[in-house]
Amino acid sequence: MKRYPAYDPIEYQQWQPDPEVMKQYQQTIEQPQVKASVESLGAAGMIQLYKGLLRARLHDIALKRWVRTGVITKAWLGCGEEAVTIGACHALGPDDVVGPMIRNAAATFERGIPIAESFRSYLATGDGITQGRDLHFGDLAHGVVAPISHVGDLVPVCAGFALSFQLQKEPRVALTWVGDGSTRTGAVHEGLSLASSRSLPLIVIIEDNAVALGTRRDDRLGNSLSNMAASYDSVGIECDGNHVLEVHAAVTKAREVCLEGKGPVIILARTFRFGGHATHDEAEARALFKPQEFKDWALRDPIGCFEEWLLGQGELLAVDPRPALQEWEQQVIEEVEKAAEDSLQSRKNSIPDAAAMLGDVFAG
Ligand SMILES: Cc1ncc(C[n+]2csc(CCOP(=O)(O)OP(=O)(O)O)c2C)c(N)n1
Numbered sequence: 001m002k003r004y005p006a007y008d009p010i011e012y013q014q015w016q017p018d019p020e021v022m023k024q025y026q027q028t029i030e031q032p033q034v035k036a037s038v039e040s041l042g043a044a045g046m047i048q049l050y051k052g053l054l055r056a057r058l059h060d061i062a063l064k065r066w067v068r069t070g071v072i073t074k075a076w077l078g079c080g081e082e083a084v085t086i087g088a089c090h091a092l093g094p095d096d097v098v099g100p101m102i103r104n105a106a107a108t109f110e111r112g113i114p115i116a117e118s119f120r121s122y123l124a125t126g127d128g129i130t131q132g133r134d135l136h137f138g139d140l141a142h143g144v145v146a147p148i149s150h151v152g153d154l155v156p157v158c159a160g161f162a163l164s165f166q167l168q169k170e171p172r173v174a175l176t177w178v179g180d181g182s183t184r185t186g187a188v189h190e191g192l193s194l195a196s197s198r199s200l201p202l203i204v205i206i207e208d209n210a211v212a213l214g215t216r217r218d219d220r221l222g223n224s225l226s227n228m229a230a231s232y233d234s235v236g237i238e239c240d241g242n243h244v245l246e247v248h249a250a251v252t253k254a255r256e257v258c259l260e261g262k263g264p265v266i267i268l269a270r271t272f273r274f275g276g277h278a279t280h281d282e283a284e285a286r287a288l289f290k291p292q293e294f295k296d297w298a299l300r301d302p303i304g305c306f307e308e309w310l311l312g313q314g315e316l317l318a319v320d321p322r323p324a325l326q327e328w329e330q331q332v333i334e335e336v337e338k339a340a341e342d343s344l345q346s347r348k349n350s351i352p353d354a355a356a357m358l359g360d361v362f363a364g
């Protein structure tokens, strides 16, 4: 894939596959559950995963460019964490529901919402889904619940969706992501307690990037996240959050468990974010971890590793991988650029209607 010196973290710019990391990557793929994911995904699924990962990265780069050039003031990005979102979305059924955090913006477009909607929400255009009211958007027609800025609150909301699926005897699951820091909120506890007591078809992915704002996880949680599933008497799965196929396998398994009436499932996905809480504190975020930690995590770039693996999968893809990957990448570049341009046009042509701002707003 192309690297972007102006926007990529420095460790990504000269990215080269590391033999030891790639050996582990391959070993993970040989695990039966992951192998089953590879078989069920086939060539079409691999292309979707690859394009999805690139879309997520390029979406964030486009936002970063807008921050640097003064189009917007701030963006909440997930560079390095893309596989946690993409692997999960592609393991779901068409009628399942997802509740993304703002950093899982890619979930919106992997579920079929046009990528321009995400850009429009950042630009607060009148023709966007919230008509310029809010950056947090979803669309239930695509099974996407809008993110909630109060961290952890999507867990009880998604438990509610799961409860309705159970009551209506529908074979559907609800999935949401929660940061490692946010696992300590009352809302997460309440949602998981309900889900556990009613065996709800709820999947909660803990996106453990080892940091919450300016606080490292090991300063406050140690490794207690591994015990969470047991403490809710629920099934727990751990996976490498940088390995898109392992995330896919984990969510596939979790979905099966939920549909057997044995939910909820808590997936602990370990990953690392290159960048700060948002674009304003990237320098502070750099100071939280040792330079070597950045280097080690960079070797496990979820896109670089998956691409490197795909380069050896000519038989599976049934094409010459290198030119094919370049072509798929080019398609995504054009798709993201067009979406960004369209949304900038929306900003020119569709100013939100101030008089309508309080419509469809509800206060509890
Ligand atoms: C209920 C609540 N408390 C505090 C905040 C402020 N806040 C926003 S993000 C964040 C840290 C979240 O860390 P984590 O859950 O690990 O997610 P990450 O940003 O690392 O993905 C905090 C404290 C908030 N949005 N909501």
Ligand SMILES: [Mg+2]
Pocket (backbone or CB within 6 Å): 179, 180, 181, 207, 208, 209, 210, 211, 212, 213
């Ligand atoms: Mg975190």
